[in-house]
């Protein structure tokens with residue numbers, strides 16, 4: 001069953017940029033796209049650079065799909081699906097995320 | 111089974127080598143065993159660019175021989191061995207070192223030697239010539255102990271030699287026998303204008319002077335005496351009074367020689383012996399010697415064709431030239447002296463601007479026969495094409511040399527040229543050849559150069575090549591997409607102008623007005639850089655935060671494991687013991703790996719993001735500032751120790767480096783900028799490998815621009831000499847802001863320069879002559895950036911709200927467990943995957 005876990009205040013998010021949350025020992029990158037008022041959550045671990053850095057990448061869109069570019073070697077990951085634009089066989093985990101009363105919450109499935 | 115014929119080439123100069131290369135590329139290369147005699151101590155080099163030796167090009171840089179050329183093509187070269195005799199009957203060549211080589215075919219490419227008039231004293235010490243690398247070494251050596259230099263001969267080469275003497279810091283004179291300079295190419299009006307311009311540059315010109323004696327001087331090493339009784343004292347005499355063909359071995363072996371020298375050849379470049387050819391400057395065709403390389407190359411190709419039994423003839427060559435002599439543009443085309451019967455002449459002279467132009471046209475005013483341009487040679491390509499291709503002139507031919515008062519362009523577009531028009535005379539590349547290469551897919555100038563060799567010789571044809579390319583691409587409907595990314599239909603330059611003109615201050619404003627979508631890492635960073643260059647606001651200001659890649663966001667460079675490096679500024683590489691100790695203490699406290707960088711400063715590695723503010727506040731307390739190692743901005747100004755300590759130092763290189771680094775620190779640019787200052791020409795700071803390089807000379811500072819190391823190293827170009835400090839700084843201000851405004855994203859100054867139409871000369875005209883009238887504005891903008899400088903780290907640690915970001919997690923104070931170090935050579939380094947596994951196992955156990 002889905003359980004929403006409190007992460008941080010909405011004010012802790014960085015507009016058009018990312019932060020990293022620690023949930024149940026997992027590192028999750030959280031992005032806030034100000035134009036669309038949208039938030040996304042994906043794994044923080046960069047499968048190419050093998051380091052916990054995706055939350056520190058630049059974000060935007062490619063062909064209309066929201067993406068983050070890894071700060072290490074610049075591969076792009078789809079923020080909605082986690083799929084890598086350059087190599088579709090590589091995918092990082094995505095998580096359901098919402099705001100509730102000024103708080104950011106991420107869903108874990110247990 | 112040796113059926114190969116023996117081919118011997120005497121002389122491995124420019125033309126000899128070109129012949130070997132043409133042969134190696136031809137279908138008949140395997141029919142010959144090739145042997146060549148090379149008198150000089152090194153194989154062929156680029157004599158045309160010989161003077162570049164003085165601005166730092168080495169003998170290797172000038173070499174014309176690709177690596178492994180002789181080995182790969184099975185050519186035997188006898189280096190440093192001169193052929194001394196030919197036995198035509200038995201087909202043998204004898205060499206100075208005692209070799210005897212037989213031949214089936216012989217090619218003479220012995221070139222020419224500088225003519226030294228037999229005046230008494232011509233063979234005194236420090237009476238020199240200008241033809242080989244050894245000559246230039248002798249000139250450099252002599253100049254060390256000299257103050258004054260005289261060039262005898264005011265022709266093309268004489269003026270080039272005068273330039274060299276001037277650059278070596280000598281008071282320079284030119285003595286010419288004829289009543290005007292460049293008598294071969296210019297008419298009286300052009301010669302007079304050139305003389306005035308050259309004298310304005312500080313070179314004294316003495317025309318109608320016949321040297322009668324060179325003897326001991328009173329104040330200098332020599333005293334020259336002239337027929338009119340006048341005298342001139344000098345330390346060096348450099349003869350450049352014309353060239354004479356090296357025809358002695360041909361003469362001794364009984365080949366036909368012209369009455370005034372030169373080995374007589376026919377249209378197939380054959381001498382009076384059917385097995386012997388002569389090519390290049392030693393050859394006399396139709397009573398003429400051709401003192402340029404292009405005709406020599408045509409002769410070389412003709413011989414290769416003849417050997418292959420193909421039809422080819424040498425039928426003379428165009429001797430038009432365009433040059434920059436002592437910074438003055440000079441060009442001469444075709445029949446400059448109007449010797450053609452019935453020829454008519456138009457002249458245009460602008461005394462104030464010091465421009466002289468003359469057109470020689472046919473009696474019916476339909477054809478251009480010749481032209482002379484002094485002071486402004488911009489019209490050269492167009493006029494040359496009219497002349498060479500017999501293109502009918504416009505109704506008023508003088509419109510070609512009158513300054514255009516309307517917008518109407520009189521230039522001859524590349525479309526008007528026939529396919530046979532020669533674009534590059536050095537390599538005989540026609541418009542047809544260029545178009546063919548374009549069709550094959552060469553859509554850039556570098557690709558065309560590779561494919562056709564056009565523009566790889568003297569470079570004079572580069573603008574024409576580019577315009578042919580542009581017009582062909584446009585015609586083919588190929589639009590070169592120069593948009594920076596899918597979010598902005600603009601180039602970086604366009605965006606810069608939009609920011610400037612519309613006073614746009616944020617990315618979102620720009621995106622709203624001129625872009626689509628949400629941006630990406632390419633446009634965000636590019637716009638972030640432009641906004642920073644122009645407005646110079648704090649880069650972590652809320653509106654700009656999303657434009658910075660991680661390095662700029664955390665003001666540190668991310669390493670492979672997600673940790674960061676810390677590089678404080680060490681201006682000019684100068685660091686006091688106290689500061690050195692302080693950086694060591696910080697490193698020790700935080701357990702960081704330390705290394706001296708290639709940029710003369712100290713790098714501390716292995717800092718976690720949460721440690722950065724602590725590290726930096728301690729560094730700032732110790733007096734350090736951000737080093738901007740993370741930014742596309744000024745990195746370091748490297749220095750050598752200079753006059754303060756070094757026994758050779760001419761000026762205070764460290765002092766200037768510190769001043770420059772403090773002036774330009776924080777300047778954001780399309781790419782990183784590196785500088786260096788050396789205290790003398792030994793160049794220990796490697797200034798010629800930097801974007802901006804400065805070298806101290808006796809006369810002031812020499813400024814070099816647009817060099818770099820890295821992937822594709824490029825020597826910087828000498829931009830201006832003997833500057834006082836104020837002028838130097840003014841020029842650097844202007845060059846840098848002009849770069850910031852006009853370069854593409856991530857384009858170093860070297861590539862910027864190489865893509866700039868008009869290249870170095872154009873940059874000089876913008877920065878030194880203020881051709882665009884923007885110098886004031888450029889300086890003002892630089893001053894604004896300097897006035898608004900802040901240490902980004904200082905601003906950051908003073909702002910609580912900014913420090914919030916320097917945590918690995920928003921919701922926890924834990925650190926990243928993935929960061930694991932091991933020890934090596936007494937310091938930390940990131941653990942590799944295997945070591946990580948190992949560590950995990952031990953922990954679990």
Ligand code: SRM
Pocket residue numbers: 667668669675676677705706707708709710711712713739745746782784799800817818819820821822858
């Ligand atoms: C630390 C240092 C190596 C060292 O241990 O000595 C270094 C380290 C890096 N260099 Fe460098 N370069 C360092 C001196 C140089 C030099 C030598 C110099 O400056 O005299 C050069 C050649 C000179 C030049 O740039 O013209 C140099 C040419 C490059 C290039 C190639 C640039 C080019 O135009 O081809 C890159 C790649 C780039 O910038 O795109 C590069 C990029 C990098 C990056 C940023 C690569 C990266 O993205 O991780 C490295 C990160 C720096 C860090 O983490 O702090 N580094 N790099 C040197 C820092 C100097 C400093 O004090 O700031």
Ligand SMILES: Cc1cc2nc3c(=O)[nH]c(=O)nc-3n(C[C@H](O)[C@H](O)[C@H](O)COP(=O)(O)OP(=O)(O)OC[C@H]3O[C@@H](n4cnc5c(N)ncnc54)[C@H](O)[C@@H]3O)c2cc1C
Pocket residue numbers: 120121122123124125126147148149150157158159160161191192193194219220221222240241242267270356359389390391392400401402403404406568
């Ligand atoms: C400073 C300078 C600037 C110039 N600028 C230009 C320019 O802008 N444009 C232009 O078109 N031209 C220019 N020239 C002229 C150009 O360099 C010559 O036209 C070209 O080098 C001629 O080539 P070559 O092979 O005939 O002679 P060279 O290049 O002189 O080669 C002849 C070679 O043969 C060797 N040799 C001679 N005799 C013997 C022997 N018996 N045995 C073995 N080896 C022998 C010589 O040592 C020499 O190495 C310039 C020349 C100089 C010196």
Ligand code: SF4
Pocket residue numbers: 750751752753756757758759760763788789790791792793794795
């Ligand atoms: S460049 Fe010249 S002044 Fe500087 S250290 Fe080297 S020798 Fe000394």
Ligand code: FES
Pocket residue numbers: 533534535536537564565566567568569570571572
């Ligand atoms: S004309 Fe000299 S390189 Fe083309």
